[in-house]
Amino acid sequence: MKKRITYQPSVEIRTTSEVITAKCTCPAGSTPAYCKHVFALRHAIVDYVSKELFYASTERLQTWHHPKPAKTISQEASKIFAGESSKRKLQNTNFYYDQLDF
Numbered sequence: 001m002k003k004r005i006t007y008q009p010s011v012e013i014r015t016t017s018e019v020i021t022a023k024c025t026c027p028a029g030s031t032p033a034y035c036k037h038v039f040a041l042r043h044a045i046v047d048y049v050s051k052e053l054f055y056a057s058t059e060r061l062q063t064w065h066h067p068k069p070a071k072t073i074s075q076e077a078s079k080i081f082a083g084e085s086s087k088r089k090l091q092n093t094n095f096y097y098d099q100l101d102f
Helices: 036-050
Strands: 010-013 019-023
Touching: 010 036, 019 036
Parallel strands: none
Antiparallel strands: 010 019
16 A cells, blocks of 8 residues: 555636646646546536625624614503403401411
């Protein structure tokens, strides 16, 4: 088995992802045909651009301190509880604490 060798692929591309020149330090990269290292580099560049990995997550402003939007419509308490207080009546308000055995 061969020792691990590091190859240096390089690619010049246009903004339309069209390859201008490509070369690599591997034996297959010296010919006009592109080697797998150049292909992998070009694929990584296209993936980098399509997923917009050049934007850092810290570029977006934080929003944790903003309140969440309310799902209900706020109303006045007098409209919500209109007439209910007159319907509720206390029953058995005669309670004697002396009868409790502590």
